[in-house]
Amino acid sequence: xxxxxxxxxxxxxxxxxxxxxxxxxxxxxxxxxxxxxxxxxxxxxxxxxxxxxxxxxxxxxxxxxxxxxxxxxxxxxxxxxxxxxxxxxxxxxxxxxxxxxxxxxxxxxxxxxxxxxxxxxxxxxxxxxxxxxxxxxxxxxxxxxxxxxxxxxxxxxxxxxxxxxxxxxxxxxxxxxxxxxxxxxxxxxxxxxxxxxxxxxxxxxx
Amino acid sequence: xxxxxxxxxxxxxxxxxxxxxxxxxxxxxxxxxxxxxxxxxxxxxxxxxxxxxxxxxxxxxxxxxxxxxxxxxxxxxxxxxxxxxxxxxxxxxxxxxxxxxxxxxxxxxxxxxxxxxxxxxxxxxxxxxxxxxxxxxxxxxxxxxxxxxxxxxxxxxxxxxxxxxxxxxxxxxxxxxxxxxxxxxxxxxxxxxxxxxxxxxxxxxxxxxxxxxxxxxxxxxxxxxxxxxxxxxxxxxxxxxxxxxxxxxxxxxxxxxxxxxxxxxxxxxxxxxxxxxxxxxxxxxxxxxxxxxxxxxxxxxxxxxxxxxxxxxxxxxxxxxxxxxxxxxxxxxxxxxxxxxxxxxxxxxxxxxxxxxxxxxxxxxxxxxxxxxxxxxxxxxxxxxxxxxxxxxxxxxxxxxxxxxxxxxxxxxxxxxxxxxxxxxxxxxxxxxxxxxxxxxxxxxxxxxxxxxxxxxxxxxxxxxxxxxxxxxxxxxxxxxxxxxxxxxxxxxxxxxxxxxxxxxxxxxxxxxxxxxxxxxxxxxxxxxxxxxxxxxxxxxxxxxxxxxxxxxxxxxxxxxxxxxxxxxxxxxxxxxxxxxxxxxxxxxxxxxxxxxxxxxxxxxxxxxxxxxxxxxxxxxxxxxxxxxxxxxxxxxxxxxxxxxxxxxxxxxxxxxxxxxxxxxxxxxxxxxxxxxxxxxxxxxxxxxxxxxxxxxxxxxxxxxxxxxxxxxxxxxxxxxxxxxxxxxxxxxxxx
Numbered sequence: 001x002x003x004x005x006x007x008x009x010x011x012x013x014x015x016x017x018x019x020x021x022x023x024x025x026x027x028x029x030x031x032x033x034x035x036x037x038x039x040x041x042x043x044x045x046x047x048x049x050x051x052x053x054x055x056x057x058x059x060x061x062x063x064x065x066x067x068x069x070x071x072x073x074x075x076x077x078x079x080x081x082x083x084x085x086x087x088x089x090x091x092x093x094x095x096x097x098x099x100x101x102x103x104x105x106x107x108x109x110x111x112x113x114x115x116x117x118x119x120x121x122x123x124x125x126x127x128x129x130x131x132x133x134x135x136x137x138x139x140x141x142x143x144x145x146x147x148x149x150x151x152x153x154x155x156x157x158x159x160x161x162x163x164x165x166x167x168x169x170x171x172x173x174x175x176x177x178x179x180x181x182x183x184x185x186x187x188x189x190x191x192x193x194x195x196x197x198x199x200x201x202x203x204x205x206x
Numbered sequence: 207x208x209x210x211x212x213x214x215x216x217x218x219x220x221x222x223x224x225x226x227x228x229x230x231x232x233x234x235x236x237x238x239x240x241x242x243x244x245x246x247x248x249x250x251x252x253x254x255x256x257x258x259x260x261x262x263x264x265x266x267x268x269x270x271x272x273x274x275x276x277x278x279x280x281x282x283x284x285x286x287x288x289x290x291x292x293x294x295x296x297x298x299x300x301x302x303x304x305x306x307x308x309x310x311x312x313x314x315x316x317x318x319x320x321x322x323x324x325x326x327x328x329x330x331x332x333x334x335x336x337x338x339x340x341x342x343x344x345x346x347x348x349x350x351x352x353x354x355x356x357x358x359x360x361x362x363x364x365x366x367x368x369x370x371x372x373x374x375x376x377x378x379x380x381x382x383x384x385x386x387x388x389x390x391x392x393x394x395x396x397x398x399x400x401x402x403x404x405x406x407x408x409x410x411x412x413x414x415x416x417x418x419x420x421x422x423x424x425x426x427x428x429x430x431x432x433x434x435x436x437x438x439x440x441x442x443x444x445x446x447x448x449x450x451x452x453x454x455x456x457x458x459x460x461x462x463x464x465x466x467x468x469x470x471x472x473x474x475x476x477x478x479x480x481x482x483x484x485x486x487x488x489x490x491x492x493x494x495x496x497x498x499x500x501x502x503x504x505x506x507x508x509x510x511x512x513x514x515x516x517x518x519x520x521x522x523x524x525x526x527x528x529x530x531x532x533x534x535x536x537x538x539x540x541x542x543x544x545x546x547x548x549x550x551x552x553x554x555x556x557x558x559x560x561x562x563x564x565x566x567x568x569x570x571x572x573x574x575x576x577x578x579x580x581x582x583x584x585x586x587x588x589x590x591x592x593x594x595x596x597x598x599x600x601x602x603x604x605x606x607x608x609x610x611x612x613x614x615x616x617x618x619x620x621x622x623x624x625x626x627x628x629x630x631x632x633x634x635x636x637x638x639x640x641x642x643x644x645x646x647x648x649x650x651x652x653x654x655x656x657x658x659x660x661x662x663x664x665x666x667x668x669x670x671x672x673x674x675x676x677x678x679x680x681x682x683x684x685x686x687x688x689x690x691x692x693x694x695x696x697x698x699x700x701x702x703x704x705x706x707x708x709x710x711x712x713x714x715x716x717x718x719x720x721x722x723x724x725x726x727x728x729x730x731x732x733x734x735x736x737x738x739x740x741x742x743x744x745x746x747x748x749x750x751x752x753x754x755x756x757x758x759x760x761x762x763x764x765x766x767x768x769x770x771x772x773x774x775x776x777x778x779x780x781x782x783x784x785x786x787x788x789x790x791x792x793x794x795x796x797x798x799x800x801x802x803x804x805x806x807x808x809x810x811x812x813x814x815x816x817x818x819x820x821x822x823x824x825x826x827x828x829x830x831x832x833x834x835x836x837x838x839x840x841x842x843x844x845x846x847x848x849x850x851x852x853x854x855x856x857x858x859x860x861x862x863x864x865x866x867x868x869x870x871x872x873x874x875x876x877x878x879x880x881x882x883x884x885x886x887x888x889x890x891x892x893x894x895x896x897x898x899x900x901x902x903x904x905x906x907x908x909x910x911x912x913x914x915x916x917x918x919x920x921x922x923x924x925x926x927x928x929x930x931x932x933x934x935x936x937x938x939x940x941x942x
Contacts, residue, residue, distance in 0.1 A: 065269065065270045065280075066269070066270075067269035067270075067397075067478065067479075069479075070269075070478060070479035070480065071366070071477065071478060071479040072479065073365070073479040073480065074365040074366035074477075074479060075366060098280075110480055111365075111479060111480045112480070163604045164291070165284070165287060165288050165291065165293050166288065166291060166293030166294075166570075167604050167605075168572075168604070168605070169604050169605065169606075169609075170368050170369065170544060170605065170606075170607040170620065171368055171607075173609040200281075200284055201283040201284060203280065
């Protein structure tokens with residue numbers, strides 16, 4: 001199935017590279033990450049998103065009470081399984097102001113627990129990834145200079161299943177996030193999403 | 207000059223007046239907004255509590271709650287977005303194209319208020335001004351149901367994937383016919399279920415098709431069930447969608463459910479991101495009495511024309527149906543799959559007027575619903591119903607299940623298409639006849655289906671059945687033969703042909719068809735039963751007994767065969783054996799016929815109290831004139847005249863155009879000394895049968911006993927005019 005999808009995209013590759021190259025220059029200004037990235041569910045600050053040598057970090061901006069976000073949980077697990085062996089680390093990021101560690105734990109009790117989960121009440125990762133809604137995703141890559149700093153090379157929708165609120169495909173036809181991760185791993189220019197992320201607005205400080 | 211100047215000023219004022227009138231409303235709104243900001247407490251809470259909370263509450267189908275200011279603020283941005291786009295609340299019909307009850311469509315004013323509230327920072331306002339949030343109990347809405355059914359095995363809905371369509375079969379553990387006045391469906395996991403339809407499977411046909419796996423639920427978007435051999439067309443929309451309250455039927459319109467029927471819950475399920483366990487329950491509330499009004503579901507469709515080329519963004523199918531009778535339309539249920547775009551349903555009245563029934567500009571299968579009219583929509587006879595559906599099979603249709611688009615035909619899978627418009631109609635009684643108008647509707651509907659597909663097996667069969675009900679056996683024979691030409695081994699049609707042949711008096715050929723059916727399927731209980739019945743009808747009691755006994759060897763719990771065998775045995779004078787058969791039938795499943803027949807034996811043996819008890823039981827199962835009649839006679843013989851009177855009145859109600867009940871009532875009133883009532887009833891009998899000399903003679907006797915000799919004389923003379931040989935009338939006249 002995955003092989004088929006990649007094969008079908010191949011004829012578009014040249015065009016995409018050209019378009020992406022144009023976008024890339026504008027978008028991918030190196031953004032240094034800050035020293036902490038939010039908080040673990042035990043309240044400790046998250047100081048590292050990935051061990052050294054990781055190929056990429058994928059952020060999944062989630063909300064426990066957003067139905068579209070919840071529907072993407074299995075898809076994100078699938079992506080995690082697909083790329084974990086290639087040095088890709090997935091974080092579930094809960095960015096909404098007011099979301100508590102207990103609420104996330106309750107959510108995990110129902111939807112399954114994750115290895116990497118953090119709360120981002122100060123929107124450090126939201127800002128880095130320019131996330132607007134849940135669910136939304138970002139792909140970070142280590143800065144060439146090393147250390148625990150990353151820059152965002154992709155942010156936006158996970159796939160094209162949702163066109164807008166109320167308009168949904170029976171199944172996705174474009175898997176933008178997967179394609180972006182593959183681009184990173186294969187050293188290609190990262191193609192940006194072909195449509196907006198659809199979901200529930202991220203809640204900031206009042 | 208002055209005058210001229212004054213005119214000029216007037217003109218300016220007039221223009222200003224027009225301008226002010228034009229802008230008056232917007233100015234007013236702006237001023238109001240400036241002085242009194244929109245707050246949750248004052249304007250927003252009433253909107254949310256009325257239009258949103260019924261789904262958005264704990265345990266409801268909405269994914270989050272909207273029951274407080276905090277809830278509203280949390281979701282304010284989304285509320286603004288989804289109300290602006292009219293994604294929420296879900297409501298597909300276009301306003302002004304059908305006046306529906308329980309519309310969930312928000313007014314433009316409410317949408318503007320929500321927008322203004324969000325954009326002004328979502329202020330709470332004075333919380334004391336807010337209405338009390340609605341309370342949603344987990345209890346049954348109408349109290350404890352009379353019967354609760356639960357899906358046998360819970361289903362695990364996977365966390366992800368495409369939508370699922372599953373049919374859960376609910377056997378109904380009842381031993382006598384019930385009439386359902388209300389039903390509440392509890393889906394079990396409300397957020398997974400987009401909608402559900404309940405079907406009545408009169409013959410448990412789906413369960414028989416899936417003997418090993420029915421408990422897990424049968425996949426499929428739509429299904430066809432066998433409605434059996436009695437004319438009882440589907441009549442009610444038994445539909446559930448998120449926020450559906452308990453479904454209460456209109457007065458006098460409960461739906462019937464018999465022992466042996468299954469209910470089938472057809473559910474559209476949507477994965478939520480986590481594995482969900484689904485086990486629906488259904489609560490049924492029974493009415494005391496059967497229906498007095500009989501609606502019917504009609505369907506317009508043209509699935510046979512669905513062959514949509516890949517890429518076609520505007521493929522149209524149409525259907526039309528001319529109404530043979532006056533009807534009131536109670537509701538509509540449009541249905542298509544993922545390619546449906548614009549759905550139109552309308553009626554062209556005989557005078558050419560176009561009356562919209564429903565218009566949906568942007569169909570969404572996820573939001574489908576039954577729409578019930580605020581008040582019934584009357585459509586006179588010869589109105590033509592129209593359905594016109596447009597499909598979008600282009601890649602621009604985001605709901606297209608095929609990417610890239612493929613050629614699509616009609617079918618039961620989600621990647622196939624359908625185009626149906628169901629209407630619930632209540633036919634008005636036919637003038638000058640007691641014929642069931644639903645039969646005429648059925649005939650028109652099936653003829654329409656045959657126009658679209660002359661080989662439509664179901665339409666041929668149903669049309670033949672409708673002819674049979676109307677007593678038109680000859681066309682029915684032709685139709686069954688058409689079916690058998692295409693499907694010569696179709697046992698059901700062979701049996702039906704036998705019945706139709708018997709109807710035209712060709713019982714030997716009928717016998718041959720039943721035997722042919724038994725040759726093809728020796729286990730066909732229906733064929734053997736009909737053959738036995740035919741033998742009995744034509745006085746071949748030995749053969750009939752033999753066939754009934756074979757049936758009972760195969761199925762000792764066949765109550766109907768026990769009863770029929772009892773009937774044969776009574777006829778040949780073996781009353782004791784007959785009694786055993788009737789008793790066996792009653793022990794298996796109390797049924798009207800066996801109770802009535804056994805009561806007859808008891809009455810013949812002058813066991814009047816026992817007979818009365820049996821008839822009283824029978825009448826709880828079926829309101830039957832003969833049973834009332836017999837019970838009335840028994841009461842009268844037992845000296846219970848008032849009870850007898852009640853029974854004869856019931857006979858009169860059930861047979862309003864017959865003189866006999868009036869005669870009996872007249873006789874009973876006479877016995878009770880209520881001569882005036884007796885005379886009224888006798889007059890009623892005469893009004894129905896004015897040429898019956900006996901009735902005139904009896905009226906004369908009543909008048910004479912009431913001291914009205916002059917009237918009595920005229921009555922006797924009238925009797926003699928009708929029948930100059932009427933000895934009693936002559937003697938009575940001589941006695942005056």
